[in-house]
Amino acid sequence: MPNSKPFPSKEADLNSYFQIAVPYLLENRIRLLISQANQDLISLKLEAWNEIFPQSQNSNTKTKTIIQIKDGAKEELMTALRAVYADIPASIWTLEDRNTLNVHERSTTRTPAPVPTTVPIGQVNTSRRLEHTISFTNEDGSSAKPFGVHGCQIWYKIGTPAVDPSELSFMFTDTSSPHIHQFNGEHVGKNVYYWLRWENTRGETGPWSDVVMATITG
Secondary structure (H helix, E strand, O other): EOOOOOOOOOHHHHHHHHHHHHHHHHHOOOOOOOHHHHHHHHHHHHHHHHHHHHHHHHOOOOOOHHHHHHHHHHHHHHHHHHHHHOOOOOEEEEEOHHHOOOOEEEOOOOOOOOOOOOOEEEEOOOOOOOEEEEEEEOOOOOOOOOEEEEEEEEEEEEEEOOHHHHHHHHEEOOOOEEEEOOOHHHHHHOEEEEEEEEOOOOOOOOOOOOOOEEEEEO
């Protein structure tokens, strides 16, 4: 599918682009399968642009109203061109077409999610009996998950601190903070030691967080 943003940001360059793109499309209308309606549309929108743009550049004619009309004409022409580009089958585009119109082929290769390199920072609210509310942020303080991260794995051990991850029990992988976990009454007064780590969309995990300790209240 063609790039949806092929237009230069500077208006002088954009004007030059319009003067090249529309005639090129009309000249190649049969090969590019451009409908008569779209031909008429881009011709009409270019005509409106060519009438108002010089007025917006002339200090003797430039007014707020002229600028507003010019901005509207610009948006309408870009919208019309995007519609034309979207209608052209991908198989028809040539390298010359893409270079002339600055419409690049969209990559079909997805960038794999990176293995997480940061750690989540965990906090536990114990204000409700037999319940822990486990919240987490990224190590930079951001509430947003790192790029490519699916969720935060929460592991824990009740009673004594874990020395090795093999001592931990898996609780949950939560895609958003916080996670709420309820305990049985038999654990009232015991400490829970939490280890957290990010998991990406491919199931790969990052480094462990610092241990967070919280007491199960009764």
